[in-house]
Amino acid sequence: xxxxxxxxxxxxxxxxxxxxxxxxxxxxxxxxxxxxxxxxxxxxxxxxxxxxxxxxxxxxxxxxxxxxxxxxxxxxxxxxxxxxxxxxxxxxxxxxxxxxxxxxxxxxxxxxxxxxxxxxxxxxxxxxxxxxxxxxxxxxxxxxxxxxxxxxxxxxxxxxxxxxxxxxxxxxxxxxxxxxxxxxxxxxxxxxxxxxxxxxxxxxxxxxxxxxxxxxxxxxxxxxxxxxxxxxxxxxxxxxxxxxxxxxxxxxxxxxxxxxxxxxxxxxxxxxxxxxxxxxxxxxxxxxxxxxxx
Numbered sequence: 001x002x003x004x005x006x007x008x009x010x011x012x013x014x015x016x017x018x019x020x021x022x023x024x025x026x027x028x029x030x031x032x033x034x035x036x037x038x039x040x041x042x043x044x045x046x047x048x049x050x051x052x053x054x055x056x057x058x059x060x061x062x063x064x065x066x067x068x069x070x071x072x073x074x075x076x077x078x079x080x081x082x083x084x085x086x087x088x089x090x091x092x093x094x095x096x097x098x099x100x101x102x103x104x105x106x107x108x109x110x111x112x113x114x115x116x117x118x119x120x121x122x123x124x125x126x127x128x129x130x131x132x133x134x135x136x137x138x139x140x141x142x143x144x145x146x147x148x149x150x151x152x153x154x155x156x157x158x159x160x161x162x163x164x165x166x167x168x169x170x171x172x173x174x175x176x177x178x179x180x181x182x183x184x185x186x187x188x189x190x191x192x193x194x195x196x197x198x199x200x201x202x203x204x205x206x207x208x209x210x211x212x213x214x215x216x217x218x219x220x221x222x223x224x225x226x227x228x229x230x231x232x233x234x235x236x237x238x239x240x241x242x243x244x245x246x247x248x249x250x251x252x253x254x255x256x257x258x259x260x261x262x263x264x265x266x267x268x269x270x271x272x273x274x275x276x277x278x279x280x281x282x283x284x285x286x287x288x289x290x291x292x293x294x
Contacts, residue, residue: 035093036090036092036093036095038093038096038274039092039093039094039095039096039274040095042096042274042275042276043095043096043098043099043100043274043275044096044099044100044102044103044275045099045103046069046103047066047067047068047069047098047099047102047103048066048067048068048069048071048102049064049065049066049067049095049098049099050064050065050067051064052064053065055111055130055131055133055134056127056130056134058114058127060112060113060114060115060127061112061127061130061131062091062111062112063091063109063110063111063112063131063134063135064091064092064095064098064109064110064111065107065108065109065139066095066098066099066101066102066107066108066109066110067102067107068102068103068104068105068106068107069102069103072107073105074144074147075105075106075107075147075292076106076147076148076149076150076181076182076291076292076294077106077107077108077109077135077139077140077147077148077149077150078101078106078107078108078109078149078150078152078287078291079108079109079110079111079131079132079135079149079150079151079152080094080097080098080101080108080109080110080152080153080154080157081110081111081113081128081151081152081153081154081157081158081160081161082094082110082153082154082155082157083153083154083155083156083157083158083270084115084155084156084157085155085156085199085200086115086116086121086124086156086200086203087115087116087203088115089112089115089156089157090112091110091111091112094110094154094270095110096273096274096275097110097152097270097273098110100273100274100275100284101284101287101288101291104284104288105292106288106291106292107139109131109135109139111127111128111131112127113127113128113131113160114127116202116203120202120203120204120205120206121194121203121204121205121206121207121213122163122170122206122207122213124160125160125163125164125170126170126173128160128161128164128170129164129170129171129173129174129176130174132149132151132164132171132174132176132180133171133174133175133176135149136149136176148180148181148182148294149180149181150180150181150182150183150184150290150291150294151164151165151180151182151183151184152183152184152186152287152291153184153185153186153188154186154187154188154269154270155186155187155188155189155236155237155266155270156188156189157188158185158186158187158188158189158190159188159189159190159215161183161184161185161188162183162185162188162190162215162245163215163218164180165179165180165183165223165224165226166183166215166218166219166220166223167215167218179222179223179224180224181224181225181294182224182225182226182227182290182291182294183223183224183225183226183227184226184227184228184229184287184290184291185226185227185228185229185242185245186229186230186269186270186283187229187230187231187234187236187237187241187242187266187269187270188215188228188237188241188242188245189237189241190214190215190216190241190242190244190245191214191215191216191240191241191244191245192214192238192241193210193213193214194207194213194214195207195210195213196210215245216241216244216245216248219245219248219249219251219252219254220252221252221253221254222252223249223252223254224254225254225255225256225294226246226249226254226255226256226257227256227257227259227286227287227290228242228245228246228256228257228258228259229242229258229259229260229261229269229283229286230242230258230259230260230261230269231260231261231263231264231265231266231268231269231281232260232261232262232263232264233262233263233264233265234264234265234266234269235265235266236265236266236267237266239260242258242260243258246258259286261281261283263280264280264281268280268281269281269283270283272284273287
């Protein structure tokens with residue numbers, strides 16, 4: 001559902017022209033891709049990052065932890081799940097998300113998950129559930145009061161986050177009995193039928209039914225409080241996905257807020273979290289306020 005080069009190359013060009021930061025450029029050139037270059041250049045400074053932590057035995061069972069520079073002083077934990085149409089993506093690309101939240105006092109985890117064609121549905125949801133279980137056991141559980149976990153996702157990652165938040169089977173399978181404290185979805189494909197859509201039918205071929213793979217069909221009473229954001233000029237994931245999920249959550253009695261941004265497209269929504277594009281939409285401010293209130 002997303003392609004990297006289409007949005008990252010212009011963003012990097014704008015950033016390099018605007019900053020001229022030679023040291024930052026040299027540091028970023030060590031990263032593995034153009035998208036990672038952008039993330040390295042624009043990430044908030046003064047945060048602590050623990051990279052490549054294993055949450056399982058598989059090659060992509062790795063996560064990065066972003067902590068405030070002053071140290072982790074408790075409070076809610078954010079787990080961000082990136083998009084990429086279930087075909088591409090890596091945690092380093094979205095380091096700017098983890099750094100932005102950590103710079104505002106929120107410990108944030110970004111985990112990888114397996115992709116098509118290596119796996120098909122629901123393996124990527126199951127991978128995210130295992131990463132969530134690791135966070136729950138290793139970061140949220142301690143001698144003091146248990147820390148709430150808020151799931152945040154963009155595009156296909158918002159789909160995965162919604163599946164974890166709304167279908168109790170995935171977290172139950174990894175020993176988690178409580179629902180996430182909150183769900184934030186950025187332009188997620190919650191209502192379309194992935195089992196028949198041309199570009200996703202093969203990925204979702206193992207689904208037991210259409211509704212088994214649609215978050216909007218899995219809404220039940222007791223769903224976690226939810227914040228949904230979508231750009232009105234998004235041509236990648238249609239706006240009806242967010243509107244239909246918001247309606248279903250409201251009907252089920254959930255606490256849900258929906259925000260639609262004029263002049264914002266699919267990648268612009270998540271890019272608004274990064275320093276050069278925060279002026280375009282208050283996405284980061286809304287994220288921080290939502291997570292802090294968990």
